[in-house]
Amino acid sequence: MHVPDGFLDAPTSLATGAVAVAAVALSLRGARRELDDRTAPRAGLVATFVFAAQMMNFPVGAGTSGHLMGGALAAVLVGPWTAVLCLSVVLVVQALLMADGGITALGTNITLIGIVTVVVGWAVFVLLRRVLPKRVSMVAPAAAVGGFVSVPVAALVFTALFSVGGNVSVDLGAVLTAMLGWHVVIGVGEAVVTGLVVGSVVATRPDLVHGARPLLEERDLELRPGLVR
Amino acid sequence: MGAGHGHRLHFHGHSPVHRAPAHLKVLALLGFMLVVVATPRQAYAVFALEAAVLLGVVALSRVPLRYLLPRMVVELPFVVFAVLMPFIAHGPRTEVLGVSVSEPGLVAGVALLVKGTIGVLASLTLAATTEPQDLLRGLQRLRAPDLVVQIMGFMVRYLDVVTAELGRMMTALRSRGCDPRSPRHWPVLARSLGALFIRSYERGERVHLAMLARGYDGRLPQADGS
Numbered sequence: 377m378h379v380p381d382g383f384l385d386a387p388t389s390l391a392t393g394a395v396a397v398a399a400v401a402l403s404l405r406g407a408r409r410e411l412d413d414r415t416a417p418r419a420g421l422v423a424t425f426v427f428a429a430q431m432m433n434f435p436v437g438a439g440t441s442g443h444l445m446g447g448a449l450a451a452v453l454v455g456p457w458t459a460v461l462c463l464s465v466v467l468v469v470q471a472l473l474m475a476d477g478g479i480t481a482l483g484t485n486i487t488l489i490g491i492v493t494v495v496v497g498w499a500v501f502v503l504l505r506r507v508l509p510k511r512v513s514m515v516a517p518a519a520a521v522g523g524f525v526s527v528p529v530a531a532l533v534f535t536a537l538f539s540v541g542g543n544v545s546v547d548l549g550a551v552l553t554a555m556l557g558w559h560v561v562i563g564v565g566e567a568v569v570t571g572l573v574v575g576s577v578v579a580t581r582p583d584l585v586h587g588a589r590p591l592l593e594e595r596d597l598e599l600r601p602g603l604v605r
Numbered sequence: 606m607g608a609g610h611g612h613r614l615h616f617h618g619h620s621p622v623h624r625a626p627a628h629l630k631v632l633a634l635l636g637f638m639l640v641v642v643a644t645p646r647q648a649y650a651v652f653a654l655e656a657a658v659l660l661g662v663v664a665l666s667r668v669p670l671r672y673l674l675p676r677m678v679v680e681l682p683f684v685v686f687a688v689l690m691p692f693i694a695h696g697p698r699t700e701v702l703g704v705s706v707s708e709p710g711l712v713a714g715v716a717l718l719v720k721g722t723i724g725v726l727a728s729l730t731l732a733a734t735t736e737p738q739d740l741l742r743g744l745q746r747l748r749a750p751d752l753v754v755q756i757m758g759f760m761v762r763y764l765d766v767v768t769a770e771l772g773r774m775m776t777a778l779r780s781r782g783c784d785p786r787s788p789r790h791w792p793v794l795a796r797s798l799g800a801l802f803i804r805s806y807e808r809g810e811r812v813h814l815a816m817l818a819r820g821y822d823g824r825l826p827q828a829d830g831s
Binding site: 379380381382383385386389400401404407416417418419420421422423424425427428429431432453461462464465466468469471472473474475478479480547550551568569571572573574575576577580581584 | 614631634635638639641642643676677680683693716717719720721723724725727728729731732735737740750752753755756757758759760761762763764766767768770771785791792794795796798799800801802803805806808809810812813816
């Protein structure tokens with residue numbers, strides 16, 4: 377879902393570029409709170425992980441395959457600010473070193489994949505964390521729902537951008553239906569992968585999962601007489 | 606360390622395009638593509654001129670087209686969209702090869718195809734002629750935030766390490782009868798990805814400690830050209 381050059385007109389591309397620059401600047405300040413002076417090496421390795429995870433394709437049907445966007449996954453694992461940074465860096469590297477996504481569309485791609493999926497995924501996750509029972513086992517399902525919602529919303533924002541700067545008059549209703557229908561299917565894949573990955577990390581290293589930290593702090597240390605000899 | 610020499614798209618060479626400073630190349634690519642994107646969609650003479658300029662740069666870089674063309678498959682997904690455009694757009698209809706299509710849609714589809722193709726070829730030329738380390742230094746000169754450049758540096762440095770790790774995990778899974786494309790094996794794949802995340806994160810921690818031991822104070826020392 378990387379937008380190429382020429383898909384949106386120049387003013388729209390510049391506007392999304394400005395949005396992306398502002399969001400990255402904000403995230404730079406926020407990420408220092410999440411990771412302090414360890415930011416650069418850890419965020420760099422998380423960005424590499426997101427890139428590797430995006431290489432895994434899952435079949436969507438009709439012979440095509442979608443790949444993980446990873447916005448919600450990164451947000452739950454390392455926190456939203458670091459996630460925006462990591463995904464933005466991944467997109468810059470893909471545009472400059474792999475010719476994947478146009479350089480004038482870089483702002484659009486960062487806005488859609490780096491910001492919208494992270495913000496939506498994290499918002500849904502936090503909301504669910506508040507509503508669901510306060511148990512660590514609830515982190516993975518909440519992350520899955522966040523991943524599911526984030527993909528169609530990104531498609532929705534893309535359709536909105538396309539209606540503003542798309543250079544051509546198409547039946548917007550048809551485009552919207554097609555984009556939403558298609559991305560709900562991709563969203564299911566995103567949800568399954570996000571939920572399973574978060575679940576497996578929560579099972580082995582819950583301390584690494586940013587989204588699980590408030591729940592871990594609430595947990596009391598429990599000494600069971602039968603187990604302590 | 607064995608990794609980190611060049612990357613998948615880099616084509617070794619000593620042409621003027623290879624030697625040009627990376628920050629100028631990035632600015633040139635951005636400026637060129639903004640002009641291409643802003644070109645009116647029926648100005649075919651301008652498109653031809655832009656394509657000629659681009660092909661001139663490619664010729665100057667002495668990167669063979671044989672090397673670049675197969676790598677242009679990245680643009681395939683949106684070629685599908687460009688081909689669909691004449692069928693879903695509004696406006697007066699016209700006949701092409703006996704099929705009725707929308708005229709503005711056809712024009713937009715062709716323009717999208719031309720602009721996208723020029724964009725992919727131009728980006729490929731930058732990637733083929735620029736070493737990642739030069740690109741990082743170029744971004745630094747363009748005043749990209751230090752932290753972003755550092756994160757990118759770590760990503761570029763460990764890209765091959767982490768993807769090779771993923772590759773080895775995949776080989777191990779396949780040799781045990783796992784089919785990564787089948788949804789039945791998603792739980793296994795997801796656990797591998799979870800393990801990959803933990804390994805990557807812990808590698809980041811180790812790298813950070815190793816850097817502290819060598820005097821890291823939040824800024825990377827200025828690398829000289831060597």
